[in-house]
Amino acid sequence: MDFLKINGGHGEGGGQIIRSAIALACITKQSIHLENIRKNRKVSGLRPQHLTSIRILQKISNAKVIGAGIGSTELKFIPGDIDSLELSEDVGTAGSISLILQVLIPVVAIAQKKLSLTIKGGTDVLWSPCIDYTQYVLKEAFSRMGIKFSLELIKRGYYPKGGGEIKLQVFPSKLKLTSFAKRKTNNVKIICTFSKIAIEIIEREIQQMKNKFTNEGFKVEVEITNQEAMDSGASLLIYSIDENSIIGVDCLFDKKTQRFDLNFEKFIKKTQGIDTNLADMLVVPASLCPGRTTFLVKEITKHLETNLFVTSKITGCKYGIGKLDNGFEVIIEGVSNSSIK
Known part of the structure; x- marks a missing residue:
């Protein structure tokens, strides 16, 4: 069998290579051989959230997989035909749900299949987009590219216990061309959710953010919601959308400093069509x-x-x-x- 070899240590050498390579393998029915997986990371090899993505894509595409284990630095993925499925999965603890959805949604939609997925894990964790980013930013961008999905949040899940849960529906889709030029709107929405943190602290932080945006000439809409989770935590999404642009930034509440660690100036000065995180996510469908x-x-x-x-x-x-x-x-x-x- 002919395998396309992919060096998992290329460039930033992280999980993005794994996610993109396996997603594209499923869509194109190309067998791939991943080597040097996460070579540049402090802890190399596959982690639980990568294995969950691989396991789900294996089921969806009837694939044969060799080397799928925690810490594995080499993997062979041999895809078959993609099926419409109903699945229930558990990432375990606070493994990122959002990173898993990034690969599942394009694969199923582009293959013109359906997926009904209930998945448990982390909805708002470090080094990953929060689930609200997926719901409000990625969903809008994918929609403009022809990719349709719906997402229902059942429960938030913060680090370290996780325990979050979402329900995902992906629909058969047909890709279409789009472009993202310069931001024209001065409308901004702030969404903040929290659990087991004093609302006075959250409201103080959000009010300071709102004041900064208002002083820069933005029109600001705020939504603050107390959503019970297993661990204490809070997440923040700031985004703006117009016909030419989709820009979002998100972060978690730092319980040590009692602050949201976010560079507001960076958002305010962004006038381009999309943010840098969204750019990563649009490459596969594009x-x-x-x-x-x-x-x-x-x-x-x-x-x-x-x-x-x-x-x-x-x-x-x-x-x-x-x-x-x-x-x-x-x-x-x-x-x-x-x-x-």
Whole structure:
């Protein structure tokens, strides 16, 4: 059997390579051999959240998998035909649900199948988008690209116990071209959820944020919700959406400093079409959308650079990056794979 070899230590060498490579393997029916998995990380190899993604994608695509174990630095993934399924999964403790959804949604939707998934784990954890980012930012962006899904939050799950739960529905979708240019709106929404933290502390933080945005000429809408979770915690999402742009930033409440650690100036000065985290997430669908997808970003992160490289290697898509006065333009010339028509 012919395997496409992917160096998991390329570029930033993290979980993004695993997620993108396996998602694209399922869609294109290309067998892949991942080596040097998470080589550049302090703890190398596969972690529980990666294994959950692999396990679910294995079920969805009837794949044969070799080397799927905690700490494994090598993996072979041999996909079969993608099925519509109803699944129930548990990441365990506070493993990120959002990172898992990033790969599941495009695979099922682009393959024109359905998925009904109940999954438990962490909804709001470090080094991962909060579930509200998935619900309000990623969902809007995917929708404009033709990818349809619905998400229902059952329970929040913070680090370390997790215990969060969501229900996901993914629908057969047809990709379409879109572009994200410059932000024009001055409307901003702040969403904050918390558990087992004094509401006075939360309201103080949010009011300070609102004042900063108002002083910069933004119109601000605020939503604060107390949602019971197993652990104490709080998450924050700030986003703005118009016909040309989708920009979001999120963070968790630092219980030591009693503050939300967020760079407001960075958000205020972002006038590009999408934020840097969203740029990572759009590469996979853009690579399979016939025609040219373009978006403007403030910076080219290692994550984005790595994702573009790996995606182009698997799909054969072309991409280019152009420097602008206030950021970068990313162009992805997608390809339509015969296996997903």
